[in-house]
Amino acid sequence: MWRSAPPFGELLSGCRKSALHLEMRDHYDDPDEAPRVEAWKAGKRPDPNNRDSWWRPWLDMVSETVGRGVEIRRARIVSEPVSEYTRYLYDGTFANIAAGEQIRWLPRKKASGIALPGNDFWLFDGRLVRFGYFSGEGAYLGDEVTDDPAVAKLCAEAFESVWSKATPHEEYKV
Template identity: 85%
Template sequence: MWRTAPPFSELLAGCQRSALHLEMRDHYDDPDEAPRVAAWESGYRPDPDDRDSWWRPWLEMVSETVARGVEMRRARIVSEPVSRYTHYLYDGTFANIAAGEQIRWLPRKKASVIALPGNDFWLFDGNLVRFGYFSGGGAYLGDEVTDQPDVAELCATAFEAVWNAATPHDEYRI
């Protein structure tokens, strides 16, 4: 069954074992993130030692989720050379890792042999999939969730294939 997704915070709060996220775009146009992207493009780089300057509600939610014993993994399929936006994400990934996420990067050319769903997704506890939809320019258009077993299996298989082929953040170089 497909339905409009409840708020993401509810999905994460209900998660008990794992939250897996596969990102496949080279650019996301998030208005809430725009000031941080603009600052980065102007040369600002967050100081990992000054947690107050980069810790955000999202990172708090991740930290609380991981503290409950939920494994959070994110894999990013990226074009190389990376886009400016991907470079921005790369520079800020230390914050996600500090909050407890595990993150890996896969060059797009290495993803050619992996069967992938058509959209970014989150997979919660191996059985609930939240697909995110974006415009060609990266604007968020909405999302849907499904608990169809075949869709969850497709996403789990795709995520694990990407994860196994990808490079951990601390080893990936842009």
């Protein structure tokens, strides 16, 4: 069944085993993130020694969730050479990892043999999928969730295929 997604924090707090996230865009146009992107373009970087400079409250939710024993993995399919926005994400990924996420990168040309859903998604506990919808320019348009077993299976298989081919953040160079 398809329905509007509940708040993301509610989805994550209800998670018991795993939360998998597949990102497939080279740019996201999030107005809340725009000040951080502009600061990054001006040369400001998050300070690894100052957690208060990191993206909040997201990283607090990640730390709490991982602390409950939930595995959070994120895979990013990226074009190469990478976009400016992907460089921005890359430079801040250390904070996601410090909070407990596992992150890998897959060059788009290595994803050609993988059957992928048409949209970015989160898969919670292998059963609930939250799809995020974006405009061609990267503006967030909304999301939906489904617990359809066939959709969850497609997303799980796509994620694991990407994950197996992707490079861990520590080894990936932009």
